[in-house]
Amino acid sequence: MKEFKCRRCGNCCRWPGAVKLEPGEAEKIAAFLNMTEVEFFDLHTRLTPDRRHLSLIEKDDGSCEYLSVAGDGLACCAIESVKPVQCRDFPERWNFPDWQKLCGAFSDE
Numbered sequence: 001m002k003e004f005k006c007r008r009c010g011n012c013c014r015w016p017g018a019v020k021l022e023p024g025e026a027e028k029i030a031a032f033l034n035m036t037e038v039e040f041f042d043l044h045t046r047l048t049p050d051r052r053h054l055s056l057i058e059k060d061d062g063s064c065e066y067l068s069v070a071g072d073g074l075a076c077c078a079i080e081s082v083k084p085v086q087c088r089d090f091p092e093r094w095n096f097p098d099w100q101k102l103c104g105a106f107s108d109e
């Protein structure tokens with residue numbers, strides 16, 4: 001891949017698709033958020049459309065509920081240290097069709 005430099009625009013966290021949770025990830029996020037696993041499962045996860053995995057829920061605008069803004073005004077993840085592997089792998093090892101059109105690293109602005 002051509003040199004990639006994330007501009008922290010947050011667009012990948014607004015992508016309208018599921019942020020899938022791998023086994024054990026929900027437990028780590030629940031512990032990070034100081035809540036029980038049951039609370040986290042009930043309040044912060046949903047089934048993926050194929051009903052085979054859990055995913056994080058979204059805000060009303062479709063963005064991930066953990067998308068936040070840092071002191072420097074750029075996007076950040078409120079659960080950075082325990083974010084799902086899908087997020088860690090984006091975009092090199094996991095991405096979605098035409099992701100470059102959405103990713104700020106490929107924008108001229």
Ligand code: SF4
Binds near residue numbers: 019068076083
């Ligand atoms: S968990 Fe963090 S990195 Fe992953 S989509 Fe949500 S805000 Fe973005």
Ligand code: SF4
Binds near residue numbers: 013075091102104
């Ligand atoms: S869309 Fe691209 S530039 Fe924007 S935060 Fe995600 S990886 Fe970084």
